[in-house]
Amino acid sequence: MSSSNSWHALESDPDLWRVYMEKLGVDINSLDFIEIYSLDEDYSFNETIYSYIFLYPDSGLSSISNVYQPLIDEKLWTIKQIDELDCCCCLIALLHAIGNNLDKVILKPNSPLAEFFEKTKTMTADERALVLLNDKKIHQAHEEIAAQGQTQMVDSGKVGYHYTAYIVSNSNKLYELNGSKKGPQAKFIGELNNESFFSRVTQEMPKDRQSTIRYRQGTKNKQQIPSSRETKIEKNESYSQLNSLAYILVLLIIALIISYLHFSYIYELFENDKHFSHLSTLERELSFRTEMGLYYSYFKQIAIESSSFIQGFLSIISDNRTEAPTTINVLERFNLYPEVLLSLIYRIMNSQGILTEICYRVDRGETMSSVLSCEGHKEPTYFYVxxxxxxxxxxxxxxxxxxxxxxxxxxxxxxxxxxxxxxxxxxxxxxxxxxxxxxxxxxxxxxxxxxxxxxxxxxxxxxxxxxxxxxxxxxxxxxxxxxxxxxxxxxxxxxxxxxxxxxxxxxxxxxxxxxxxxxxxxxxxxxxxxxxxxxxxxxxxxxxxxxxxxxxxxxxxxxxxxxxxxxxxxxxxxxxxxxxxxxxxxxxxxxxxxxxxxxxxxxxxxxxxxxxxxxxxxxxxxxxxxxxxxxxxxxxxxxxxxxxxxxxxxxxxxxxxxxxxxxxxxxxxxxxxxxxxxxxxxxxxxxxxxxxxxxxxxxxxxxxxxxxxxxxxxxxxxxxxxxxxxxxxxxxxxxxxxxxxxxxxxxxxxxxxxxxxxxxxxxxxxxxxxxxxxxxxxxxxxxxxLKIKGEYSNYPMEKMIEWINLNTQNESIFAGTMPTMANLKLSTGRRIIVHPHYEHRKIRHRVKLVYRMFSRNSLRYIHSILKQYQVNYYVYESHWCTITNRPKGCSFPEMYDIDEQDQKILTRTTLACHTLESHPQPYFKKIFNYDYLSIYEVL
Incomplete structure (x- = not known):
C-alpha cells in the first residue's frame, strides 16, 4: 500500500464502529455490531444477518486472486480503495456492507452517509473513491474515531491487517467485496441454497480471520452463543473491563495524591501566615475577621454551646442574637449548611472519642499574658479549618x-x-x-x-x-x-x-x-x-x-x-x-x-x-x-x-x-x-x-x-x-x-x-x-x-472581648462596625444589630443607620437610631472616623453626602464621631477604652 497520512486505520472494535456509524448518520436501531472470535460451526445466530466483515493479516491476501472477474448479471454497490485511502479498508468494508443493504439500514435525512450514497449512486467505484477522499464530514468523523481507539494510530504500510465484506444480494447470491482489488471489487462466491450465510462464508475463509459485524432489522433479541464460545468472549470482555478499571483506578490514585499534596500545601500556607498552631482559642476566633467570624459562630453555637445538635439547629432557625431585637431564620437568610453539616460531624466524632487535643501554654512576651493553646481536631477551630x-x-x-x-x-x-x-x-x-x-x-x-x-x-x-x-x-x-x-x-x-x-x-x-x-x-x-x-x-x-x-x-x-x-x-x-x-x-x-x-x-x-x-x-x-x-x-x-x-x-x-x-x-x-x-x-x-x-x-x-x-x-x-x-x-x-x-x-x-x-x-x-x-x-x-510568614495578634480586641464577657449581661445588645460585631458575637455570644452578611435590604438599611456615627449627622440623631433598636452599648473604633487615609469619595462623610438632601447637614464640618469623642454626654457614656477601641453605654 502507498503512503498517505490523511486517513488512519480503525480498530476492530464494535463499540467504536457503532459510534462511528452513528456520527455519520446511521440509525443504530436498524443495525447492531457484534464481535466473534472463532469460525466454529457451533456458533450460530437466531436472527437475519446482512453482512460479515472479516479482519485478517495482509498475508491472507495471497490465498485470494489479485484480480476479480467482472460481474455480468448483477449490479452491486462497490467502491475502490485508491492509494490515498490505503488505510481505509475498514471504512471501505463498512460502506460495502451498508451500501448493499440500504433497504434495511436506516440513514438519517441530510446525514453525511445519506448525502454520500445519494451523490454517488450512479457513479463508478473509482469515482466514489474520489468523492469519499474529498468528503470532509466523513473524514473528520473518521479521524475522531481513529484517535479514540485503545491502540496507537499508525501510518500507512504499518497496519498489517485488511478488511473485506461479505454480502448476500437480492437474488440470494453470496459475494466477497474487497476495495483493494485492481479490477472489480466484487467476487461471486456462489448461491445460498439450504445452507446458512455464516456456514457458507466459513467455507471460504481461513480460521484465523477473527472479526465480524452483522446487521439486523430492529430486533432486540439476545444472541444464543454456545457455551464454549461464551467462555472465550467473556474472557475477552473481562480483560477489557479489567483494563478500563485499572486505568480508572490509576487516575483516581493520581487524583488522590494530588488532592493530599494540595491539602498539605494550603495548610502550610495558612499556618505560615497566622502561626495558627500557637494561638489561643480566642486568638484563633478573632483571626476569623468580618463575615468569617459570623459564619464560624454558628458552627460554634451548634457544635459546642448547644446541649444537642437538634437544640443547636433549632436555635439558628429562630435566632434573636444576629439582628437584635428581631428574630430571624438564619438558615433562610444565610448560607449555613456547611456549618450545620460540620457541627453534626464534629458532635458524632467527638462522642465516639475520635477527636483528640494536646494543650500547652504559650508565652507571648513581657507585655502580654501567656495563653493556653490546644492542638488537635477536638479543638473546634482546628476541626473547622x-x-x-x-x-x-x-x-x-x-x-x-x-x-x-x-x-x-x-x-x-x-x-x-x-x-x-x-x-x-x-x-x-x-x-x-x-x-x-x-x-x-x-x-x-x-x-x-x-x-x-x-x-x-x-x-x-x-x-x-x-x-x-x-x-x-x-x-x-x-x-x-x-x-x-x-x-x-x-x-x-x-x-x-x-x-x-x-x-x-x-x-x-x-x-x-x-x-x-x-x-x-x-x-x-x-x-x-x-x-x-x-x-x-x-x-x-x-x-x-x-x-x-x-x-x-x-x-x-x-x-x-x-x-x-x-x-x-x-x-x-x-x-x-x-x-x-x-x-x-x-x-x-x-x-x-x-x-x-x-x-x-x-x-x-x-x-x-x-x-x-x-x-x-x-x-x-x-x-x-x-x-x-x-x-x-x-x-x-x-x-x-x-x-x-x-x-x-x-x-x-x-x-x-x-x-x-x-x-x-x-x-x-x-x-x-x-x-x-x-x-x-x-x-x-x-x-x-x-x-x-x-x-x-x-x-x-x-x-x-x-x-x-x-x-x-x-x-x-x-x-x-x-x-x-x-x-x-x-x-x-x-x-x-x-x-x-x-x-x-x-x-x-x-x-x-x-x-x-x-x-x-x-x-x-x-x-x-x-x-x-x-x-x-x-x-x-x-x-x-511559602516565604510569607506572619503571626496573628490583635491584643486590643482581646482586651475588649475579655471586658465584655466580665462586665456585660448575656442579653445585652451591641452596635458598631460590621467586622467587629461579627467577632463580638462569635467570642462573647452577645446580641448584635448589624453583621457583614450584606445580601438583604433590611440589613443594608440597618448598616446605613448605624454607620451614621461617621457622618455629619448630630449625635442626638444617632442616639435616637440606637434606642430604636434597643442598643445597650456602642463599640467605637477611632480609625474609622478619619478622612485622610482613604481614597477620594471613600470616607464615610463623603459616602453619606451622596444621598444627603439637607443642606444644613452638608455644610457641617463636625462629624458625629468627633462629638462622641469630645462630648458624649448626655447621650453616651464611655465605659471602656484600650488603644483604638472604646465602648460607650447608650444612655
Missing part, C-alpha cells in the same frame, strides 16, 4: 480528572494541575480566609462544570422529547418502551437517572453554601442558551439540563426555607425564561431539524432571542413583582455593576463595596502575573482555535454532527468569567481555574493540525515545552507564597 482544607484539597484532584477528561489525555490533566499551582495566588484565597462561603462552594462548582461537560458529550441523552410534558413524565413515558437489550449507544433509563442525580446533586452542593453561586449559574444558563439559540446545542440536551436545574432550584429553595433572594435571582429568571423558550419553540419548528438555508437559521436565531427577552421581561417585571412584595435583596449587586460603567452613578452601598480593593477592577499586576506564567497567552491560543471552530459550526447544516459543543460551552463560559473577573477582582477565582482547565486542550489531538496527529513525539514535546515555560515563573510564585 482542616475540614475546609480537605475539601479544597480535593478541588485540585477534581481539576486533574476534569482536565484529563476534557483533553482525553492524562497529560492534559497534569497541565491543568501545574497551571493551577503555578497561579495559585491568583486562583484562590482559601489559605488566607478558610471560612468564606466560596471555600465551601467552589470545589462543587468545578464538579458541577464537570457534570455539565459530561452531559453535553452524551449526544443521545434524551430523544423525541415532548416539551409539553413534565420532566418526570417524559422519562416514564419514553423509557417504558425500551427493551432490556437496547443498543449500547442509547442511554438507559438508569443512566438518565444517574445524570439527573449527578447534575442536581452537584448544583445543590454548589448553591447551598454561597449566595453568589446563583449568579454564576445564570451565566452558565446564558452560555448554554446561546449555544441553543444558534442551534449548536440540541433541544433534547438543553431541555434535559433545564429540567434538572429547575429541580435543583426547587430543592435548594426548600432547604433554605424559601429564600427570596434565590427565588427572585437572575438564575431563576433565566432558567424559566429558557424553559418557556423551549416550550414555545416547539410550536414553530422541530428544534432538532436541520436547517436548509442560512436565512432560515437567522430567522430561528432571531425568534429564539425575541422569545427569551420577552420571557425574561415578563418574569422579572410582572410575575415576580406580583408574587413577591419586595424583590430588591440583590439590588446592591446591580448597583455595583451599574457604578462600574458609570462614573456618575454612586450610592452608599456601591461605595462601601467598590472602595474595598477586592471589589475594584482587576489590577494590572494580576494580569501581568498571569502572563508571566504563560496562562493568559497559552489559553488565548486555545480560545482562538475554538472560536474559529465555533463560528464555522454555526453555519453547518449537518445535524449536530462533529460539533464539540462542550468545548464551545467552555469558551463562552470562560468569556463570562473573564468579564466578571475584570469587573470585580475578588471574582478572579472563576476565570483563573477556568483558563487552567482550557490549558489541558493542548493535549487534545482533535485540535491539532492533521499533519501532527501521526507524530506521537509531537504531543510529548508540546507537553514538556508548556510545563517548562510555565515553571520558569511558576516556581518563583510557589517560593514567594
Amino acid at each position: 482542616t475540614s475546609v482544607f480537605i475539601l479544597n484539597g480535593f478541588l485540585l484532584g477534581i481539576l486533574f480528572l476534569f482536565g484529563t477528561y476534557l483533553s482525553k489525555s492524562i497529560l492534559g490533566g497534569i497541565i491543568t494541575t501545574f497551571a493551577y499551582i503555578f497561579n495559585h495566588g491568583e486562583a484562590t484565597r482559601v489559605m488566607w480566609t478558610p471560612p468564606l462561603r466560596e471555600s465551601f462552594s467552589f470545589p462543587f462548582h468545578v464538579l458541577q462544570l464537570f457534570v455539565i461537560t459530561y452531559i453535553l458529550q452524551q449526544q443521545q441523552t434524551l430523544t423525541n422529547i415532548d416539551a409539553m410534558k413534565s420532566f418526570i413524565g417524559y422519562i416514564k413515558k419514553h423509557d417504558q418502551s425500551i427493551h432490556v437489550d437496547i443498543p449500547q449507544n442509547l442511554i438507559s433509563h438508569r443512566h438518565k437517572i444517574k445524570l439527573v442525580l449527578m447534575l442536581i446533586g452537584s448544583t445543590i452542593l454548589y448553591m447551598l453554601p454561597w449566595q453568589f453561586a446563583q449568579f454564576t449559574l445564570a451565566t452558565q444558563l446564558l452560555s448554554l442558551g446561546l449555544l441553543y439559540i444558534v442551534n449548536l446545542l440540541p433541544f433534547h440536551q438543553f431541555f434535559f439540563i433545564l429540567c434538572a436545574q429547575i429541580l435543583s432550584l426547587i430543592i435548594s429553595a426548600m432547604l433554605m426555607f424559601g429564600n427570596r433572594m434565590l427565588l427572585t435571582s437572575l438564575f431563576s429568571i433565566t432558567l424559566f425564561s429558557f424553559y418557556f423558550v423551549c416550550i414555545l419553540d416547539k410550536f414553530f419548528l422541530n428544534s432538532s431539524s436541520s436547517f436548509q438555508s442560512y436565512r432560515l437559521l437567522i430567522i430561528i436565531i432571531i425568534r429564539r432571542m425575541i422569545l427569551f427577552l420577552f420571557s425574561f421581561i415578563l418574569i422579572k417585571f410582572v410575575i415576580i413583582n406580583f408574587l413577591f412584595s419586595s424583590t430588591d435583596d440583590d439590588a446592591h449587586i446591580w448597583d455595583i455593576l451599574k457604578s462600574k460603567f458609570s462614573s456618575t452613578f454612586r450610592t452608599f452601598d456601591t461605595q462601601l463595596y467598590t472602595c474595598a480593593k477586592e471589589f475594584d477592577f482587576i489590577d494590572m499586576e494580576t494580569i501581568t502575573n498571569l502572563c508571566r506564567t504563560g496562562l493568559i497567552p497559552l489559553s488565548m491560543i486555545i480560545i482562538c482555535r475554538l472560536i474559529y471552530d465555533f463560528i464555522i459550526d454555526i453555519f453547518r447544516k449537518d445535524n449536530y454532527q462533529y460539533k464539540q459543543i462542550w468545548n464551545y460551552y467552555h469558551i463562552i463560559q470562560t468569556g463570562a468569567y473573564i468579564f466578571i473577573g475584570l469587573l470585580i477582582m475578588r471574582l478572579k477565582l472563576f476565570p483563573v481555574p477556568q483558563l487552567c482547565l482550557l490549558m489541558s486542550l493542548f493535549m487534545n489531538e482533535q485540535l491539532w493540525p492533521r499533519k501532527f496527529i501521526v507524530w506521537k513525539k509531537f504531543k510529548f514535546i508540546v507537553f514538556l515545552l508548556i510545563l517548562i515555560g510555565m515553571s520558569i515563573q511558576g516556581r518563583k510564585n510557589i517560593k514567594e507564597q
